[in-house]
Every structure is written in C-alpha cells, then in structure tokens.
Amino acid sequence: MSRYLAFLRGINLGKRQIRMADLVACLAAMGLSEIKTILASGNVRFAAVADTTLKAHIEAAIARQFGFAVGVVLRGEDEIAAMLAAAPFGQLDPQADVARHVMLFDAPLPADLALLNRPLHTEVLRIDAREIYLACYRQPNGRYTEGLIELGKQLDQQLGKDYLVTTRNWNTIEKALA
Secondary structure, three states, X not given: OEEEEEEEOOOOEOOXXXXXXXXXXXXXXXXXXXXXXXXXXXEEEEEEOOOXXXXXXXXXHHHHHHOOOOOEEEEEHHHHHHHHHOOOOOOOOOOOOEXXXXXXXXXXOOOOOOOOOOOOOEEEEXXXXXXXXXXXXXXXXXXXXXXXXXXXXXXXXXXXXXXOXXXXXXXXXXXXXX
C-alpha cells in the first residue's frame, strides 16, 4: 500500500457541495483505506495500492456519487514530504504580511513557462515540475489573493485548458501529513 493525498478542485463552492463524511464513504467504497480529510476544502489523505489509474477512478467515483465532475490532483505522501523539506517559502521574512500558496498541477509544466504579467503583489517564488509557489502580499483592501485569479487566466492562456490546477494555502500543505 502507498499513501497519497488527493486535492479536489472546486468543491464546496456554490452548488458543488460535498460533506467530508460523504467523501470519506465514497472513497472507502472504492477500497481506499486510512482515509482522512484535511479541512473541509477537498483535501484527502489515504492509502491505496499503487495504480496509474487511481486519479481517474477517484474522479469517476466522485462524479457517480455526487452528480458532478471534480478534477483531482494526486500526490504521493513522499512528494508532499519533499515539498515541505524543500522549504519553498524559507526566504520570506517571517514578519511579512503575506499569504503563502502553492498551485498544484496534474501534469508537468513546460520547462520554458514564464509568468511575466503577474500582479505586482503576487510574487512567484519558485516553479517546480508540477508546482508553482506564490507569496501574495496584503493589499490595501485587506485581501491577499486577488492576483491568483489573474495568474490563473494567464496560465490558461499559456497552457491551455488541458492542465488541471488547484491552489492551496501552504498552511494546508503543512497539515497534510500530520
């Protein structure tokens, strides 16, 4: 058995509601074990037999159970541990008024990806094979993440709609293995 984390894209927004207990039951019915949800925003840790079709099976089970499609970005527990060990936000001033985010992609990013037209209050700290690490600084209106929508549009233009991405606050990633 291997341990994984599934990050579900766009649930508990509008009419796309999934109770975490129902999600756990859905995944258990698939044969997954050691299932634990992290917060109520579609983050699930579980154990399963390693299988290249696992992501597709989870997406299909969720669509059958809840009546709408949900994209899943899957990472192995070892991949999350490596992300944490790499300390991508280590260079940030600990006193900075900043929100730390990571964009998780389901496929490798192009090596020549350039994010040139990003909002000035959104700093790209690092681009890895399937992750982009962002520091979002507090704006006068009190918000941090308005630039993520603009950045998402830019990525859609550069990458096309074939890339599935979901964004998580780094605090969530830090809790993922706890």
